[in-house]
Amino acid sequence: MADALAKSDFLGREEQAAPKPFVLWRPTAKTGLISWLTTVDHKRIGFLYGISALFFFLVGGVEALFIRIQLAVPNNSFLTSTQYNEMFTMHATTMIFLAIMPLSAAFFNFIMPLQIGARDVAFPRLNAFSFWTFLAGAIIVNLGWFLKSGAPDAGWFSYAPLSTRTYTPGHALDMWVMGIQLLGVASIAASLNFVITIINLRAPGMTMMRLPVFTWMTLVTAFLIILAFPAITIALVELMMDRLFGTNFFEVSNGGMPILWTHLFWVFGHPEVYILILPGMGVISEILPTFSRKPLFGYPIVVFSGASIGFLGFGVWSHHMFTTGMGTMGTAAFAFTTMAIAVPTGVKIFNWIGTMWGGHLQMRTPMIFALGFIWLFMLGGFSGVMHAAAPADSQQHSSYFVVAHFHYVLIGGSLFSLLAGIHYWFPLMFGRKVSEFWGKLSFWVIFCGFNITFFPLHFVGLDGMPRRTFTYDANMGWSQGNLVATIGAFILGVGVAIYFGVMIYTFFKGERTRHDPWDARTLEWSLPNPPPEYNYRVIPTVHARDNWWYEKHHQAEVSAENAKHAAEEAAHGGIHMPFQSIYPFFAGIGILIGAIGIAVIDPNPDPHVIIGRKLAVTLVGLLILVVSVYLWSLEGNEGYHLHPEDEEGHS
Amino acid sequence: MSSTAAGAIDHHFDPSTSTGIPNKKLLMWAFLASDCMFFGCLISTHLIYRLHPPPGVPSARSVFSIELTSFSTFILLMSSLMMALAVNAIQKGNLKSLRASLLTTIFFGCIFLGCQVYEFNNFVFEKHLTITNSILGTTFFTLTGTHGCHVAVGVFWLMLMYIRTFQPRDSSRDLRWFLCNALHIVAFIATILLGMRLVLGVVRGMEATGVSAATLAHFARGYFAELLGIVVSLGLLRWLAQPRGAVGFNETNAIDVEMMGLYWHFVDIVWIVIFTVVYLLEYI
Numbered sequence: 001m002a003d004a005l006a007k008s009d010f011l012g013r014e015e016q017a018a019p020k021p022f023v024l025w026r027p028t029a030k031t032g033l034i035s036w037l038t039t040v041d042h043k044r045i046g047f048l049y050g051i052s053a054l055f056f057f058l059v060g061g062v063e064a065l066f067i068r069i070q071l072a073v074p075n076n077s078f079l080t081s082t083q084y085n086e087m088f089t090m091h092a093t094t095m096i097f098l099a100i101m102p103l104s105a106a107f108f109n110f111i112m113p114l115q116i117g118a119r120d121v122a123f124p125r126l127n128a129f130s131f132w133t134f135l136a137g138a139i140i141v142n143l144g145w146f147l148k149s150g151a152p153d154a155g156w157f158s159y160a161p162l163s164t165r166t167y168t169p170g171h172a173l174d175m176w177v178m179g180i181q182l183l184g185v186a187s188i189a190a191s192l193n194f195v196i197t198i199i200n201l202r203a204p205g206m207t208m209m210r211l212p213v214f215t216w217m218t219l220v221t222a223f224l225i226i227l228a229f230p231a232i233t234i235a236l237v238e239l240m241m242d243r244l245f246g247t248n249f250f251e252v253s254n255g256g257m258p259i260l261w262t263h264l265f266w267v268f269g270h271p272e273v274y275i276l277i278l279p280g281m282g283v284i285s286e287i288l289p290t291f292s293r294k295p296l297f298g299y300p301i302v303v304f305s306g307a308s309i310g311f312l313g314f315g316v317w318s319h320h321m322f323t324t325g326m327g328t329m330g331t332a333a334f335a336f337t338t339m340a341i342a343v344p345t346g347v348k349i350f351n352w353i354g355t356m357w358g359g360h361l362q363m364r365t366p367m368i369f370a371l372g373f374i375w376l377f378m379l380g381g382f383s384g385v386m387h388a389a390a391p392a393d394s395q396q397h398s399s400y401f402v403v404a405h406f407h408y409v410l411i412g413g414s415l416f417s418l419l420a421g422i423h424y425w426f427p428l429m430f431g432r433k434v435s436e437f438w439g440k441l442s443f444w445v446i447f448c449g450f451n452i453t454f455f456p457l458h459f460v461g462l463d464g465m466p467r468r469t470f471t472y473d474a475n476m477g478w479s480q481g482n483l484v485a486t487i488g489a490f491i492l493g494v495g496v497a498i499y500f501g502v503m504i505y506t507f508f509k510g511e512r513t514r515h516d517p518w519d520a521r522t523l524e525w526s527l528p529n530p531p532p533e534y535n536y537r538v539i540p541t542v543h544a545r546d547n548w549w550y551e552k553h554h555q556a557e558v559s560a561e562n563a564k565h566a567a568e569e570a571a572h573g574g575i576h577m578p579f580q581s582i583y584p585f586f587a588g589i590g591i592l593i594g595a596i597g598i599a600v601i602d603p604n605p606d607p608h609v610i611i612g613r614k615l616a617v618t619l620v621g622l623l624i625l626v627v628s629v630y631l632w633s634l635e636g637n638e639g640y641h642l643h644p645e646d647e648e649g650h651s
Numbered sequence: 652m653s654s655t656a657a658g659a660i661d662h663h664f665d666p667s668t669s670t671g672i673p674n675k676k677l678l679m680w681a682f683l684a685s686d687c688m689f690f691g692c693l694i695s696t697h698l699i700y701r702l703h704p705p706p707g708v709p710s711a712r713s714v715f716s717i718e719l720t721s722f723s724t725f726i727l728l729m730s731s732l733m734m735a736l737a738v739n740a741i742q743k744g745n746l747k748s749l750r751a752s753l754l755t756t757i758f759f760g761c762i763f764l765g766c767q768v769y770e771f772n773n774f775v776f777e778k779h780l781t782i783t784n785s786i787l788g789t790t791f792f793t794l795t796g797t798h799g800c801h802v803a804v805g806v807f808w809l810m811l812m813y814i815r816t817f818q819p820r821d822s823s824r825d826l827r828w829f830l831c832n833a834l835h836i837v838a839f840i841a842t843i844l845l846g847m848r849l850v851l852g853v854v855r856g857m858e859a860t861g862v863s864a865a866t867l868a869h870f871a872r873g874y875f876a877e878l879l880g881i882v883v884s885l886g887l888l889r890w891l892a893q894p895r896g897a898v899g900f901n902e903t904n905a906i907d908v909e910m911m912g913l914y915w916h917f918v919d920i921v922w923i924v925i926f927t928v929v930y931l932l933e934y935i
């Protein structure tokens with residue numbers, strides 16, 4: 001038993017460092033490029049996710065502005081129809097897969113292990129692999145902008161048969177398919193890691209019903225990703241087989257049925273919208289109690305409604321397909337489940353209101369963003385329930401009313417909550433705080449810009465303006481609403497620019513904050529800011545749901561307990577840290593090369609060449625991947641021991 | 652019985668985790684949940700398209716050879732038994748039995764893959780069912796091919812695990828072991844590929860001309876290089892498997908074998924489903 005303990009990942013006694021062959025060298029750099037390429041620290045990986053997400057958020061935002069410029073006036077020729085198709089395809093793909101999801105992943109990585117009192121995620125190197133694979137996918141999806149193939153232009157849903165080789169020849173869509181495939185691999189790998197971490201790495205006393213709500217929503221989201229992404233994986237495999245090898249999955253003349261793509265896509269696509277919103281709901285459930293100076297109202301109900309949103313989310317996909325002729329029974333069933341899913345969502349809203357009710361509200365920047373979230377998400381929810389009524393939906397389908405709806409839930413919901421989260425946790429992550437004036441200014445500009453952009457689109461949509469058309473005629477009665485929306489989009493752009501400008505300024509020069517600046521309740525705030533590499537010098541013992549609050553009011557008890565645990569841990573050899581590793585990065589490179597081989601390289605025109613360029617590049621990528629993964633497993637999950645007291649003694 | 656100094660290890664409880672379930676085991680269960688959805692979508696695709704055949708699609712019964720598939724299904728089931736024995740062996744610290752069970756599992760896995768290669772060849776060249784010429788070919792080859800890839804990954808993993816059981820405990824020989832390890836992998840892959848080619852060659856020869864001394868002689872001449880290669884690679888495998896002092900692989904690695912076992916059993920169960928709904932369903 002003792003030996004088994006010593007071999008396990010997180011406990012153990014000092015072992016003799018064994019000399020390793022050159023290929024199994026373990027990097028130890030703590031600063032510089034190598035340290036970032038080989039990092040397995042969940043906080044650094046979270047930071048990498050965050051930076052990438054913000055970069056792509058900027059890219060997606062610029063694409064959105066291009067779309068709005070084109071639609072500002074009737075019969076505009078700012079973009080050609082092809083460019084317009086590329087813009088709306090890439091705007092959606094970028095915002096969903098490369099901005100909101102990785103920004104959520106950044107919070108999962110950075111905050112979740114801190115909230116459960118862990119020192120890292122369960123599989124630190126797998127976590128690094130997830131990030132590098134995500135980056136490879138992001139590169140592949142965007143590669144088309146720089147090649148003569150152009151960017152993908154079949155919409156973020158890439159409905160078959162539009163997306164088959166007959167109607168969309170060229171490599172742009174291959175890149176989209178491979179890119180989304182890689183993003184799926186990255187998301188599933190990361191989610192497996194989060195699930196195991198939450199289930200298995202909780203500090204002593206941290207029962208499931210004491211988990212902070214953000215951690216709960218991480219768990220639900222991770223399960224959604226694990227179970228929903230395989231559907232899109234198969235859809236993409238089938239599309240790729242059609243495109244590369246001439247199979248018949250979506251080839252009508254040979255018995256294929258394009259409706260299958262639509263089903264598979266939305267079996268993934270609808271859980272996906274909960275993947276986008278549930279992390280935000282978790283963030284809001286952390287912020288509201290902190291700034292209301294009250295515990296969360298109805299914690300178990302908030303958790304259960306989050307979980308039931310996750311379950312119900314798998315049974316509503318066909319409400320995206322009310323106009324495909326499913327028949328009365330199917331339509332009615334999906335209309336019913338869609339209305340049912342509004343119930344747990346409404347429950348959450350009432351719980352948030354209950355949390356604030358009678359509280360001592362502190363109107364700090366994160367709180368203002370959280371309040372904005374509740375308003376806007378509620379508006380988006382109302383138009384969502386309108387879509388659930390199938391007869392009404394057949395009028396609204398594919399109109400700007402739908403565009404208005406999902407921007408209210410995606411920007412007003414997901415994005416506002418994540419922006420709130422950035423403000424909330426910024427002091428913990430970097431030890432600095434954005435000034436209240438600039439934070440609130442950015443909120444009001446974003447809030448106004450957002451509503452000016454998307455509120456008029458409801459009316460334009462009800463007046464019949466269809467989505468995904470690159471221009472419209474002046475006599476349709478849509479001109480006024482569109483012009484207002486474009487002006488709003490630029491105000492929104494200015495707001496986002498203020499937000500991030502101030503954020504970057506604060507990162508370098510902002511006011512330093514004290515420990516626990518918001519006087520918060522959850523465990524992560526017990527750490528110094530920024531948190532050290534090993535997070536917790538002593539793994540905390542959890543006594544209450546709001547454990548940091550408990551610790552603040554039971555200091556004598558907690559410090560005695562911590563001293564005891566510190567002594568036990570020292571007897572085990574100190575704080576166990578995993579070694580860094582370069583192989584997750586190499587595996588990501590292998591995946592990138594393989595994907596380039598599949599999606600970007602032309603097949604060799606000479607049929608007599610057995611291994612052409614395309615196959616060769618693909619195989620090289622596969623080989624790099626396999627060798628990296630093998631070396632990764634050979635080097636083992638060893639680690640070293642830290643003794644923070646000694647380091648402090650030296651310095 | 653135990654190869655570690657500290658006494659018996661509880662293989663079902665890991666005190667360093669909150670639930671007592673080892674992290675790796677939980678990871679594999681969660682991954683298999685994901686893989687369930689993955690195969691669920693593929694199998695559904697096949698079943699949906701099966702209900703709506705366009706005119707001119709060959710009937711599946713006229714293409715399938717249920718005898719061969721039943722045989723390979725049985726072999727794959729037996730490989731699961733061997734896998735379970737392997738897990739049992741390492742949990743008791745019995746390396747010799749572990750290696751034997753792993754090799755048998757690999758062998759059975761290769762028989763299954765060989766049957767699939769033969770079946771695909773037969774369907775394409777004899778029955779003229781290709782991945783492009785009909786919707787049946789499209790869904791059949793994609794589904795069973797994807798499963799075959801899973802089996803191939805499993806065989807690869809089993810092979811690496813088998814080779815890892817020779818990792819010496821004495822770390823000063825690490826570089827030497829590392830090179831041996833690389834050679835071991837190459838020899839093993841060569842054995843598998845050459846073996847499959849030879850067996851399929853024999854089968855094809857026998858199908859063409861029947862079993863006779865002349866056929867065998869012709870075969871030996873035609874496949875001389877392969878025969879030589881497999882003798883060399885088998886010799887290498889034998890040499891590399893010789894005991895060279897204490898190894899580091901012991902009871903504490905049982906979780907690694909068990910995790911692999913979970914994957915292998917899952918792939919086996921998926922095949923049971925595929926065999927039922929793709930093959931047997933056509934004979935009802």
